[in-house]
Amino acid sequence: MAEFFERFAAANQESAHRLIENTEPPRLVDIASFIMAPAPRTDAGKRYEKLVGRFDLVGLIVAHLWPLDADKAIEIAGSAVRNKQAPLTREKQVETLVFLTFGQLQQLTDSYADTAPSVAEIIFAAAINSGRFETLAYLEPMLHSPSINTACADFYKAVINVWRRGLLVDPAGQLNPALPTHRAAPSENLAEKQRQRLLDLIRQPPA
Secondary structure, three states, X not given: OHHHHHHHHOOOHHHXXXXXXXXXXXXXXXXXXXXXXXXXXXXXXXXOHHHOOOHHHHHHHHHHHOOOOHHHHHHHXXXXXXXXXXXXOHHHHHHHHOOOOHHHHHHHHHHOHHHHHHHHHHHHHHHHHHOOHHHHHHHHHHHHOOOOOHHHHHHHXXXXXXXXXXXXXXXXXXXXXXXXXXXOOOOOOHHHHHHHHHHHHHHOOOO
């Protein structure tokens, strides 16, 4: 077991992928649990403390486990994203979920409703950044979750509506809160103008 942990502690993402593929699921669960646990206090645990916080490895483990034991994979992903005592940064959440399909992300929110806000934010950002606006549709089943506040749900619904009407053509220009240019008058706020443009599009009745 010690050699097994040492190999993981020294692994980069590429070598970890090969290592995970050749490891039995129960041991992968042990690794994921160790990574997500608080910093080890025992001398034995401290030997592998480089593993703690490696959520890129947790993401690989979850993706590998999913076809073998979906319930266990969902449990691991849910435990990571729902950690209230030591909440993950957005970067760590992305590392945990990045290898999952949109369908698997929906399964995660079906099992753990309180993961919906984080998952929805990641899907929204991925859709806007990639230009694959059709993936905004994966948000819709999550918008009924009580864990997503009404204002966020309404915003997502409005953007989906704009996309379906073929009006979401320049997300950076429509959604990005840019600062005023140096030539702008003090009262002129470009960010507000861009938000207003989006609101105007939302309010337009369908053709």
